[in-house]
Amino acid sequence: xxxxxxxxxxxxxxxxxxxxxxxxxxxxxxxxxxxxxxxxxxxxxxxxxxxxxxxxxxxxxxxxxxxxxxxxxxxxxxxxxxxxxxxxxxxxxxxxxxxxxxxxxxxxxxxxxxxxxxxxxxxxxxxxxxxxxxxxxxxxxxxxxxxxxxxxxxxxxxxxxxxxxxxxxxxxxxxxxxxxxxxxxxxxxxxxxxxxxxxxxxxxxxxxxxxxxxxxxxxxxxxxxxxxxxxxxxxxxxxxxxxxxxxxxxxxxxxxxxxxxxxxxxxxxxxxxxxxxxxxxxxxxxxxxxxxxxxxxxxxxxxxxxxxxxxxxxxxxxxxxxxxxxxxxxxxxxxxxxxxxxxxxxxxxxx
Numbered sequence: 001x002x003x004x005x006x007x008x009x010x011x012x013x014x015x016x017x018x019x020x021x022x023x024x025x026x027x028x029x030x031x032x033x034x035x036x037x038x039x040x041x042x043x044x045x046x047x048x049x050x051x052x053x054x055x056x057x058x059x060x061x062x063x064x065x066x067x068x069x070x071x072x073x074x075x076x077x078x079x080x081x082x083x084x085x086x087x088x089x090x091x092x093x094x095x096x097x098x099x100x101x102x103x104x105x106x107x108x109x110x111x112x113x114x115x116x117x118x119x120x121x122x123x124x125x126x127x128x129x130x131x132x133x134x135x136x137x138x139x140x141x142x143x144x145x146x147x148x149x150x151x152x153x154x155x156x157x158x159x160x161x162x163x164x165x166x167x168x169x170x171x172x173x174x175x176x177x178x179x180x181x182x183x184x185x186x187x188x189x190x191x192x193x194x195x196x197x198x199x200x201x202x203x204x205x206x207x208x209x210x211x212x213x214x215x216x217x218x219x220x221x222x223x224x225x226x227x228x229x230x231x232x233x234x235x236x237x238x239x240x241x242x243x244x245x246x247x248x249x250x251x252x253x254x255x256x257x258x259x260x261x262x263x264x265x266x267x268x269x270x271x272x273x274x275x276x277x278x279x280x281x282x283x284x285x286x287x288x289x290x291x292x293x294x295x296x297x298x299x300x301x302x303x304x305x306x307x308x309x310x311x312x313x314x315x316x317x318x319x320x321x322x323x324x325x326x327x328x329x330x331x332x333x334x335x336x337x338x339x340x341x342x343x344x345x346x347x348x349x350x351x
Contacts, residue, residue, distance in 0.1 A: 005323055006278075006284070012278075015274050021267065022269070028260045035055050046084065047090075047091060048066045048249065063132045064135055068127070068128050070091035071092055077244055083245070099186055099216060100186060111123040111126060112209075115191070115192070126218050126220050129147075129217040131217070131265075135267060136268075141268050142190075142212060145217070146263060148171070150170055151170070170261055172197040173194050173196055174195065176195065189212060189214060191210055192209070194206065194219070272350070273348050274348070275347070275348050276347040277346060278345040280337065280344070285337055288311045293311075310337070311337050312336055313345070314335075316331070316345055
């Protein structure tokens with residue numbers, strides 16, 4: 001325990017922020033086929049399904065994302081005769097109020113195609129990919145998200161690791177250019193519009209939205225407008241509108257999963273640091289408070305009275321204003337200290 005405390009001055013402290021990025025590739029075989037859907041967990045409530053990178057009953061599996069779908073009550077597809085109609089509307093409203101917010105009347109805003117939240121084109125029928133914290137960390141790095149979808153007559157079947165791409169069109173959706181053109185008018189943080197690789201970004205070509213801090217991708221179902229949707233669970237080939245209205249959320253999610261060819265992103269880990277410069281002047285800390293420093297009222301490290309007092313610094317303690325120990329830093333080796341030298345010990349606290 002220290003007996004002499006030295007306060008920090010403003011010049012003795014510095015704060016820094018470092019962003020660490022990790023590339024996360026996920027192939028469609030993991031999502032759709034490799035483990036015969038044993039890595040996909042469905043729930044009795046039937047409102048979403050969870051996708052893992054390995055059979056979810058295994059202790060080594062990791063949660064990758066949740067997938068679900070929904071549509072607005074103002075959608076042309078909305079009908080009380082639809083399968084799980086109220087649940088699909090509830091999912092849309094729940095995600096919209098968290099990611100888009102409310103207008104001045106308290107009504108839930110709908111997902112906007114170009115993100116300006118005006119009365120322009122809306123995304124009324126959408127799929128949601130809720131990426132896990134394990135994947136996104138603190139946020140998705142802007143400009144790195146890419147999702148490739150199969151939009152033709154082929155799909156990835158269960159228990160297989162390959163598929164016939166020659167009979168299926170491939171559509172790539174990304175947030176290209178988002179590093180400089182992202183939006184901030186969401187209660188969930190920053191987001192950008194998703195575009196297809198074949199479309200010039202403009203107010204009418206957006207096919208989804210990507211929320212970076214929330215880790216949620218919203219993809220309009222209209223990307224499959226010209227496609228035949230199916231999976232290998234005994235479904236008949238059908239259009240996406242029929243899948244959304246006539247099938248359960250689980251079946252609709254299955255259909256989307258089996259269309260995922262590949263997607264990649266870079267996540268971000270924000271590392272905040274405070275650096276403390278512990279300045280030891282020539283006339284400070286030349287004596288040790290350790291009881292073993294003296295023997296019989298004599299300093300052990302001095303052979304005669306004319307020798308300089310000497311100590312060996314091994315530890316730095318950071319204390320509160322009330323002299324309560326908050327953090328301890330250990331040196332890699334003891335540093336000899338006497339009145340002939342001075343030193344600065346750099347202590348970094350990461351959080």
